[in-house]
Amino acid sequence: MHQTMLAAVAFAFLSLPGLARPAPDDNKVTVLTEGYVRPIEGREFVPGKSADGARKVAGTVVLVQGKDTTLVADPGMVTDRQVILDTLKKQGVSPEQVTHVFISHHHPDHTVNIALFPNAEVVDFWGRYRGDLWQDHPDGYEVAPGIEVLRTPGHTDEDASLVVKTADGTYVLTHLWWFPDMTPVQDPLASSQSDLDKHREKILGIADWIIPGHGKMFKNPQKQ
Template identity: 25%
Template sequence: MSDLAELCGYRIELLVQGFPGKSLENGGLGWSSVVLLRGQGRVILVDTGSFSVRRTLLARLAERGLSRHDVTDVLLTHAHYDHMMNWTLFPNASVAIGAAELDHALSEPIETSLGAELYVSALAASPQLRRLTPGEEALPGLTAIEAPGHTPHHLVFVLDDGSARVILAADAVKNRAELLAVSGVSTQDSAASATTIARIGALWRERPGAILVCGHDLPLVNDGADGTYLGARRAGILCWFGAEPGDTRQIALVAASECPPEQGPTA
């Protein structure tokens, strides 16, 4: 994946890339961003993805010489399945989530919740749990701010040294379209989401070069306009439409503008 910045004593990397898409026929897609921070004697993950990303997550850590036992801290932005399920991989980490967010997730009706109820219940009972309050320093250099809308008590984590800024927004701002339209989709409270997106957008725009890490998109750098993507989108599906296991088709899930000239979006 890609290095984003060195800030507040941390090297910040996008470990798993989020994707701005929604499944139409087969339930949730849920490809969300996972961010790695290393420094100040810590190995930190901001969100951990869903079960489907588990092998990728462990492989990306291994590429950096890290195992799951090396992770010291997990910061969860909210309790949805595609952002929190893999907290169980990290037995030596403290696992921090907003106290109000966790309580809300525990009380949601199972038929409407996007929380992984057994993982949420296990976290609530775990000695690894650390409950966060908005406004506090979640870890040195990382401030937690409440960002309601997508969930009522979603947290955003901000690093700022006075000259540079990185905003780990997760699903408070899921993608560039939400940022520019100042409107959230798949949200529990549309009005609250709009207010949150406007607030996060203003925080991003007031600092030239600030980086916004969306929950389901590539990171965006403040270029004084609509934002420039950092890195290249990498997403696709390998399909077995033929009669033999070796007869496969790769479908690239990228915009036509992101494909090489010789390759269309379904190559």
């Protein structure tokens, strides 16, 4: 009886609103490809600024694994789509086993290879999609335990960040920053620089590790 009462009290305590729960031990984050944006000499670097602009672009593609979840984030532009498949295979995952695809925003360099994963539910900033079913979801939507979608507009109005809690800390995949040196400070494509700055501060208060849109993962400088 005593143990039963203790268990009941513990459950009630952990159920209090806003109380942090232990990080899901099953969650794991693996960077499959490190992205980049590279200028081409003599061509316009920023998209849409001239008729003959061109640049080399690849997105950072990430694998998130949980107890019952296999998620690929931002399967966008790479030199060849086989790069994504090969790196996924090294992790022992087939395209058919992927349960979810998360996209941080709707730019093609982060979305063009979504169809590699035929059984996946696609999740973006405001909805989830499978077959012909489009279901809305709120800000803070939990894809799986410890895997959460936060709306973080700024780079575009449709931006979201994926927050993954693990036993090793909290990882955030986001396009609030392009590169691991946290540049460009002023995003040349920003739909709202003020929104971008506001959400950067929010993520810096959450993340232990940040995975930017076009580069390798880096430690949150405010937590070093």
